[in-house]
Amino acid sequence: MASKGLLITPDICIGCRACQVACKEWNQLPASKTKNNGTHENPPDLDANNFNRIRFMEHADQKGVKWLFVSHRCMHCGEPACVQICPVGALIKDKDTGIVYYDKNKCIACHACKSACPFDIPRYDQGGKGKIAKCHLCIDRVRAGLTPACAKTCPTGAIRYGDRDALLKEAKAKKYKIYGETELGGLGVIFALTDSPKIYKLAESPKISESVAFWGSVLRTLVGRGDSTASTFVRYLAHKSTEK
Numbered sequence: 001m002a003s004k005g006l007l008i009t010p011d012i013c014i015g016c017r018a019c020q021v022a023c024k025e026w027n028q029l030p031a032s033k034t035k036n037n038g039t040h041e042n043p044p045d046l047d048a049n050n051f052n053r054i055r056f057m058e059h060a061d062q063k064g065v066k067w068l069f070v071s072h073r074c075m076h077c078g079e080p081a082c083v084q085i086c087p088v089g090a091l092i093k094d095k096d097t098g099i100v101y102y103d104k105n106k107c108i109a110c111h112a113c114k115s116a117c118p119f120d121i122p123r124y125d126q127g128g129k130g131k132i133a134k135c136h137l138c139i140d141r142v143r144a145g146l147t148p149a150c151a152k153t154c155p156t157g158a159i160r161y162g163d164r165d166a167l168l169k170e171a172k173a174k175k176y177k178i179y180g181e182t183e184l185g186g187l188g189v190i191f192a193l194t195d196s197p198k199i200y201k202l203a204e205s206p207k208i209s210e211s212v213a214f215w216g217s218v219l220r221t222l223v224g225r226g227d228s229t230a231s232t233f234v235r236y237l238a239h240k241s242t243e244k
């Protein structure tokens, strides 16, 4: 199977947030309590019950002020730092599709993946066992030959799903500036932009910290010892390694 991906085109997003609702519905995620903080952006951040949200932002230039609506979610990196650091193999990059998904049963809630991720994406179940939660590109739907729920629902084509190479070709043919073609080994979520990535709050030149490989190796060695003291120490070390 060819690598799969999403093509996000903020300029044709109308901020309807149907993609957020579709994601919650498919993944059976409950509502999070939020409050009005002076913007239509809601929820204010990703969390264990929100794998995808639309950032609302204003941009002013010589032509005037415009509203931008930009999808915020896991980028399904070609070289995922989260997979590199996870000491128990709970995060997995699917060989067929390139999707980065996870196995909650394996997750030991060490939270190392949060600091390793150059996009600060992983979130953790609150009030539960603190296990990983993020967009998994609807790998269950994809394996059944279906389109991810967000892309299936989007009424304008601002989120499109398909073969990554074909999506890239299409965006280039339309003369968009591409974000995600080569970053971090090539992202599974590609953005078609009309301005610089910074305007859309996309990290310019994202990098994996050199300490990720080191911590991944240390944590795996400790987990390999298999005793409960080691597991507690892993959680302590992982939290230390994630302090910013």
Ligand code: SF4
Pocket: 073, 074, 075, 076, 077, 080, 081, 082, 083, 100, 116, 117, 118, 119, 120, 121, 122, 134
């Ligand atoms: S964006 Fe972060 S969580 Fe998603 S695949 Fe990349 S490193 Fe992992």
Ligand code: SF4
Pocket: 022, 023, 024, 026, 027, 051, 052, 073, 134, 135, 136, 137, 138, 148, 149, 150, 151
């Ligand atoms: S691909 Fe699936 S899990 Fe990811 S944001 Fe879209 S609907 Fe949610």
Ligand code: SF4
Pocket: 012, 013, 014, 015, 016, 017, 018, 019, 020, 054, 069, 071, 153, 154, 155, 156, 157, 158, 159
């Ligand atoms: S469903 Fe499409 S148009 Fe609506 S907010 Fe999501 S990406 Fe934008």
